[in-house]
Amino acid sequence: MPIALSLAALDSLPQTVTRPAYRRADLKPGIVHFGLGNFHRAHQEVYLDLLMSAGKAHDWAIVGAGVRDSDTAMRKALEPQDYLTTLVELGGDPAAARVIGPVVDIIPVEDRERLVETLAAPEIRIVSMTITEGGYYLDSATGRFDAAHPEIVADGRNPDDPRTVFGLILKGLRRRRDRGVPPFTVMSCDNIPGNGEVTHQTLTGLAGLSDPAFAAWVGANVAMPNAMVDRITPATTDRERQKLRDEFGIVDNWPVFCEPFKQWVVEDHFPLGRPPFEDVGVTFVPDVAPYEMMKIRILNGGHATIAYPAALMGIHGVHEAMANPLIARFLETVELTEIIPIVPPVPDTDLVAYYELVADRFANPKVGDTIARLCLDGSNRQPKFIIPSSRDRLRQGLDVTGLSLVSALWCRYCAGTDDAGNPIPPNDDSWERLRGLALRAKDDPLVFLDGLHDIFGDVGESPRFRQLFAAHLEALWARGSAAVLTGYLAAA
Template sequence: MSLNDHLNEANLPHLPSSIGRPTYDRSSITSGIVHIGVGGFFRSHLASYTDELLNCKLSDGEQRQQDKSSQQDTSCWGICGVGIREDDARMAAAMGPQDCLYSLIVKHPNGLVESSVIGSMIDFILGTDDPSVVISKMASPETRIVSLTITEGGYNLSPATGDFDFDNPDVVHDLEHPDQPKSVFGYLTAALKMRRDAGAAPVTVLSCDNIQHNGDLARRMLLRFAQRQSPELASWIEDQVTFPNSMVDRITPVTSEADIEYFRVQSGLVDQWPVTSEPFRQWVIEDRFANGRPAWEQVGAQFVPDVSPYETMKLRLLNAGHSVLGIFGALHGYETINDCIADDRFATYLRSFFDREATPTLDPVPGINLDDYKDSLIERFGNPSIRDSVSRICLQSSSKLPVFLIPTITDNLKAGRSIHLATLVIAAWCLYCDRQVDQNGKPLDIVDDMKEPLHQAAKKTADDKRAFIRYTPVFGDLAQNEDFATTYETLVDDVYRSGDVTQSMQRLLDDTAD
């Protein structure tokens, strides 16, 4: 395979007309956005919105639409991707020969597939060998936004204490070697110090992770780190840098070899790392930017004063719903989320969880009919063209469940409402962590930073039914709530006794039916 076979700038004119591509001159684009954590979701979401905005043109004779906030032409809003982990070298190796171009393959439920080439990421740099390159880029005056998709675990939050984890080895390193950071907060602090010292304009830190109040969390964690390093710098950050909250949504499965082959056959070119997604996408953002922003509202994003009701809706319905299906589906032996939804037992359980336990914890969401939204989730989860893997959904569950599911349990406990449907998920997760095989004896593909301690806690269940929920880094003091603990004991006993999670699901639905 030679570079002549690759998707790259030189080969764009050779793409079939059925494949969309940048209509703008990428050589004229500057990177006003630096993005940390270039993965599938970022490429199907923020980069896709930005590419569409860059492609926007007004009719002949009219001037190009300019961004209302910054009064800058849209050409200043290209993206420089950044990798700060060793694993990011794979993305750098893929994007280099492709001039940072990649294909977005959108799969509709009816079988329609639409492909386009995304060009909004114009550069990719690694910080693992030389952090100063990334720090300088983030500190550059042309950089106005530093955006993040670093996953739930990237925020270095201790679930037990709710505070910044200063015992993290990378954090310890960064405090001792501020010019050679390893953590995202080490990089951000070093770059912001450089901006302050140079008298550069402030910057916006924009989190695009599936975390409630993601901007507030990014701000709190960064300030905690910066205060330990330099109280004066922390004060400057607090005064100058903005951290808008955002709600993001687009189901983006892991890229498969079949996806790579699909694009090769369709285009005649090799994309080493295409990204696939569903057609649905949503982005709700608080309009708090320190130094201008792209006019993403022109391509479907929604700017609001307060994102809270939207993000809570999404976290407690879509994200929690994914975890419900993922854990149950993994134990049952299903490979994909759409396989789960095709099973009426799973679809019925999920809708019952939505209606009985998740929805009562939600405030009204302006412009959203919750029944319609829940219907759409069932349809999206069941998209047979997406085939989102159960193992991907279960990835890092120890970071996801404290954000997606446990808050619903705690809110319902306070209000005296039902917790049974969500608690069964926790009981099933215990069995998942303990036996690490599905009901057919097939090993589960478990990827979780807390895999081993969770396994050790779960395997004590035979002697102590509450052992798993006493693992405070995930559950905090939840085991001390007697209503939860007794409910959990009953359900974990049922799950272990039956060995078939669908039987436990059905019994619980029957027992709690109105």
Template structure:
């Protein structure tokens, strides 16, 4: 066994005898992108694309400065400081093969929780030409039903009164853009890389609303100068485990405190509208299109919704991982039925995409036994995810008279799961959701009011007023509370097709 080498810049050439490493200049002053929310997905996706481009000798002035706006980001900062912002990306193939590679495109990292000034200054620096974000669907501070900005957030109220002491992404963006305007610098592009339909348009609306309340003149400048391209991102990136860290050390001889694991598949589709230039990402496979909307919708309603279908039903049954769900023929067939009967009919034709092939590839990706994506990760923050991934599909199928039964069973399972906080065998499950208390309280009332769970309009909108949905949901949730044998109901749904 090779003696593990600590991953850092000093040891990089020695690490290079064991796996591929960056061969480009990683100076921190070559920073063109500021990225907020440096989680596993960003490091497996956008940072990886930039790494590939820099390996070609391109994008010399487009290094990434990561930003942490949550106290939890301090752990990553400590590791980045120790590793000179280097990390290992472990691509896991379905045949068990692992391809590790050291990624060097992140060249700096700053925290904004205690002192916002270094973050504002970095965004306002003349070299910064793009600010990108992966802050999860729940990080955008809008009501998923109305689509309106949430001014009740205490941090937002604080920022409106104290513009130089930002707490949220909106406060930081406006503070930096104001400084750029005053300095006569061009605006940066704001590129959203989260799973929200029309994510750039949504960000434009949310930031514009916030800026209008804080500084109307700045809001006008933002509307004229800042570009918000819509984008669609895709790569399954499970949470890093201790086993991953140990495998890297024992098999490959590299000590990395926070490597990232991912599947081989990767995709990025972006509208080509940028305020202040961009890297030539098309040279490494990024697709630039006039309208990303159809691709966004396809991915959200098939991949993301499919993940939630397996995650919630799997959590209730007791399956630990997504690949374990796919190995179960009932789950695999149920997912395919949902994709074919409820998700596909609302998508229409998508240029350059064969939807049958795309769905086939999804099942193959979900089945990757080397990824072992946990159902707990998929179920986390369902209250932010499901309105965009699954509930929107129910609304659209109700409008056209389409099937809703497969998605409705998932909602009933979510209710039972939120009430019992356990699977059907009574084993406790951890509910990770900003609305966990509200979800539990609403689900708990289901025994006396079968529709209590879907009365949460911030999640379900006006579904409570749709007789076709409420009739079916009531029947399903009533059966589930009598006997939570989820596979029985899944088989029943499939068999009556």
């Protein structure tokens, strides 16, 4: 009989399941984390669980927080199981399962005063975030803080009643300042180049809308280290829940399945201290930028490269896409000829070997990652993972045939049907806008670039990029993705 996950049931779990080697009662909060999604639980929580099981970092437990409906859904799923999570690593044979428990509480979305008071508590020394690439209120074309975003405008007008993550963090910082409590470190764990610098832009930019002096204090006193994070972590579905019941005898409302590989590179700037993460494999460096760019351009850019042709060809799984010779060769060609040559050197790292590791990770059939997940939120991912490579190459007078094809494939995907005419469900917060422009672009390809200047910026104005994009898109509509990839690879 499967066992429902809870603290009381830990001793009853199968012996094949690794359990926390620490007592929940021994943990004290030290971190508030916004966005307790699958990636966070497969990454930051795992590193903390390893430390805590080694008898360390017991005063660095996590209090979860959030502002979205998805945060409420996660709290409702985890609360009945005492905020425990079952993590299944899909790589070995058999797969390995472990229960992790660094989270001691999750504050309801609607209880903002309790959250602010928790942020103001002296024992909270780090506030971390996984709020997705779109959660930082950036103008896609410039990469700068978007002070005109409606949610930012609302928080700027009402700093005492904030509704965004950044507004709540600022209110917590203001309360600490007023009480003479030193500011916590704000640590982004999202896939954004210079994520600490971006966090700085957004926090100070929002603060400056209502109190420029406070914005200056935040900029001068709050540490916001850059970090690079990596672990492929698919979404949880009923398939994973059933697999956990069948193979491990555990009922978990929201388990996490992920690959064995994980990486975390962080700038060591934590004035109030931090857990000894280096003891469990985290790399601390003076400058994260080279590692960040390597990962975002090669891995995340690689995901975007395979996502849209695979979706248009009706392929469901990422490993199935990698088993398709056209898609695998397309990825390799774009990576080796256009992306990797403009990635700056990374200390002690062979970029081609890194790509080969990435390709092997994509091809892992046990992970069960989906093409639909890779296609999600393209309006935020394209300007962070693909368009910057195009911009760098154009500025150097280099070819962008492959990268412009990646963007054309995204446009074709946004039209809402695959090559066989099957509907593609909405997969972006801006779907209606994207779909309208993509359908018009069938007859006039440049409509997509001109209508999305906020995403493409100067890349969309480049005559060479415009010419290539238009030719690719016309070919995709006329001949289909497989034929276009075949022609591209023959020419390459």
